[in-house]
Amino acid sequence: MKGPTDxxxxxxxxxxxxxxxxxxxRHCPVCGSPLFEKDGRVFCPVCEYRAKKKREFTAGENAxxxxxxxxxxxxxxxxxxxxxxxxxKHLSVMEKIIELxxxxxxxxxxx
Ligand SMILES: [Zn+2]
Numbered sequence: 001m002k003g004p005t006d007x008x009x010x011x012x013x014x015x016x017x018x019x020x021x022x023x024x025x026r027h028c029p030v031c032g033s034p035l036f037e038k039d040g041r042v043f044c045p046v047c048e049y050r051a052k053k054k055r056e057f058t059a060g061e062n063a064x065x066x067x068x069x070x071x072x073x074x075x076x077x078x079x080x081x082x083x084x085x086x087x088x089k090h091l092s093v094m095e096k097i098i099e100l101x102x103x104x105x106x107x108x109x110x111x
Contacts, residue, residue, distance in 0.1 A: 003032040004046045012049045021045075062104050069104075073097045 004013060013033070017023060021038040028035055028044035036045055076094050081087050 008033075008046050008049060012045045016045050066101055066104050069097050069101050073101075 016036055016038075019038075021036045024035045024037055024042065026035045026042075027033065028047060031044065031046050031050075033044055033046035035042055037043075073094060076090060076097070079090075081090055
């Protein structure tokens with residue numbers, strides 16, 4: 001069984017410890033990572049991360065997400081408010097959507 005990689009320690013375990021989750025002195029039988037407890041739930045962050053990553057790489061799923069994001073973006077850009085505060089909010093949402101689309105692109109092409 002493969003234990004957590006450096007990447008997983010950096011991206012999963014470290015942020016979890018900083019977020020206030022409790023590291024238990026038990027280990028995951030599957031991957032050997034320390035188990036964590038948060039909000040009364042005991043879980044293996046590494047297995048959850050791996051499962052999530054696997055789902056994200058499932059063919060077609062990224063395209064669906066991207067299509068949904070693009071549709072939202074088109075909708076937003078066709079309904080720009082004229083009032084400046086509202087416009088600013090509107091634009092920051094659009095910016096986030098664009099960021100997400102770019103992120104999905106990276107996921108799809110990477111590794
Ligand atoms: Zn595990």
